[in-house]
Amino acid sequence: MTEKGAIFSQNVKQVAFNKEHHDRMMARYDFFMCVAKDCANNYANIELEKSRAFNIRNKVFKYYDKLLVDFETNVIKNGGTVRWALDADEAKYMVYTILNDEKAKNVVKTKSILSEEIELIPFLEMKKINVTETDTGDFICYQYNELPSDPNHSAAHKSRSEIAEIYSEKFGVKENLNAKQLMTVTRKVLNDKYSNADAAITGADFIVADTGDIIFSENEGNVLKSIANTDIHIVLVGIDKLIPSIDDISVLLPLSSMYEVTKNKSKSIYTILNKPAKDEFRNQKLYVILVDNNRSKMLEKEQQRRIITCIECGACHSICPIFNTIGGHVYENAFPGPVGAIKSIVDGYEEAAHLATLCMSCHQCEEYCPMKIKISDLIFRNKVEIAKNDGSLLGEKRLFNFILKRVGNRKDMDKTKEFINRFELKQLIKKTWGARREIPKFAEKSFSEIWRDINEIE
Numbered sequence: 001m002t003e004k005g006a007i008f009s010q011n012v013k014q015v016a017f018n019k020e021h022h023d024r025m026m027a028r029y030d031f032f033m034c035v036a037k038d039c040a041n042n043y044a045n046i047e048l049e050k051s052r053a054f055n056i057r058n059k060v061f062k063y064y065d066k067l068l069v070d071f072e073t074n075v076i077k078n079g080g081t082v083r084w085a086l087d088a089d090e091a092k093y094m095v096y097t098i099l100n101d102e103k104a105k106n107v108v109k110t111k112s113i114l115s116e117e118i119e120l121i122p123f124l125e126m127k128k129i130n131v132t133e134t135d136t137g138d139f140i141c142y143q144y145n146e147l148p149s150d151p152n153h154s155a156a157h158k159s160r161s162e163i164a165e166i167y168s169e170k171f172g173v174k175e176n177l178n179a180k181q182l183m184t185v186t187r188k189v190l191n192d193k194y195s196n197a198d199a200a201i202t203g204a205d206f207i208v209a210d211t212g213d214i215i216f217s218e219n220e221g222n223v224l225k226s227i228a229n230t231d232i233h234i235v236l237v238g239i240d241k242l243i244p245s246i247d248d249i250s251v252l253l254p255l256s257s258m259y260e261v262t263k264n265k266s267k268s269i270y271t272i273l274n275k276p277a278k279d280e281f282r283n284q285k286l287y288v289i290l291v292d293n294n295r296s297k298m299l300e301k302e303q304q305r306r307i308i309t310c311i312e313c314g315a316c317h318s319i320c321p322i323f324n325t326i327g328g329h330v331y332e333n334a335f336p337g338p339v340g341a342i343k344s345i346v347d348g349y350e351e352a353a354h355l356a357t358l359c360m361s362c363h364q365c366e367e368y369c370p371m372k373i374k375i376s377d378l379i380f381r382n383k384v385e386i387a388k389n390d391g392s393l394l395g396e397k398r399l400f401n402f403i404l405k406r407v408g409n410r411k412d413m414d415k416t417k418e419f420i421n422r423f424e425l426k427q428l429i430k431k432t433w434g435a436r437r438e439i440p441k442f443a444e445k446s447f448s449e450i451w452r453d454i455n456e457i458e
């Protein structure tokens with residue numbers, strides 16, 4: 001096991017046996033199942049729609065170079081500016097350079113997993129730029145200086161009493177506020193930030209090659225408020241968000257919000273941004289930063305690149321029994337859950353080795369995935385690749401080679417007594433198997449001995 005894997009295991013032990021955490025995660029799981037139960041009933045043929053969605057996203061693989069250039073051309077034609085960032089450092093410095101050139105010191109930011117991936121906020125704060133998260137869940141996590149525990153429901157790991165306590169400490173309000181009062185405080189704080197903002201940073205659900213459009217979806221209206229109140233708009237988006245045509249959103253947007261927990265089970269607001277606002281009152285500037293950051297490496301992998309078709313609906317980690325046991329924070333990843341476990345392969349085998357073990361091959365994620373991604377199979381592909389290339393797994397390889405050699409010859413197995421076999425097994429796997437698991441026991445008699453007894457063979 002790698003050093004990072006050992007640290008991960010210790011963190012998992014602290015969380016997995018925390019009853020309060022477990023109860024909260026199980027309540028979250030039960031709630032998701034209630035929401036997901038009738039989702040397919042909204043479609044005449046859900047499997048056909050899933051196939052259409054996968055084909056749309058898969059089509060981009062063949063024409064990425066052309067479609068990205070088409071998108072850039074159309075954004076420029078519409079009055080925006082496009083910049084290309086190869087990795088996280090380039091992306092962060094591009095954002096900072098734009099803000100610095102525009103003399104923007106107060107920034108409002110909407111939900112963006114990519115910004116967490118490149119660690120944008122700590123970088124900007126180090127550069128003396130004030131950044132405010134405007135998504136309610138992310139805003140709460142920011143008060144704790146934590147990453148979201150769930151990509152779709154950032155503060156799901158926090159109870160109302162915990163949030164009330166931090167609000168009392170940070171904003172000087174009364175203790176033990178109820179949920180409605182907490183939302184009132186949040187809106188008041190954020191409205192002040194909107195009115196004083198110099199720039200807005202947003203992500204995007206999709207970017208459209210044939211029109212240069214940028215698609216946003218939201219429940220709270222914070223994206224529209226952020227854009228409407230600032231003259232500098234920076235869109236930070238991965239190249240994996242590209243789709244060929246504006247017509248494709250009629251398939252993809254409903255599926256991406258299929259498991260929403262709102263009453264109407266869909267996003268409340270969809271925005272198609274075509275160009276920056278320019279009139280007698282405003283002269284908005286639009287900057288689109290296209291970020292690679294290992295996405296091209298993932299495209300090179302014939303099997304695992306299918307994960308790029310993910311539309312971040314949240315179904316896979318909401319249904320995953322492992323995620324629902326350990327939560328999102330222990331992943332220490334902007335993409336906690338099965339998707340992050342697959343994507344980690346491009347960060348190196350040391351980063352991916354321990355995450356590749358977090359799959360029970362129950363295939364529930366595939367049942368609910370609107371993109372028909374074979375998630376369990378892709379995690380298995382990671383395991384195969386890691387086993388072939390990671391030198392830190394040499395001990396495990398020797399163990400399994402030894403076991404295969406022993407079980408490959410029945411005479412060799414029969415030569416030793418049952419207690420010797422049991423002792424050998426215990427010594428070999430007691431560390432990796434886990435202190436809380438019972439070591440498997442050998443049968444008192446081998447198959448050969450039982451066969452001889454049944455057939456009365458001496």
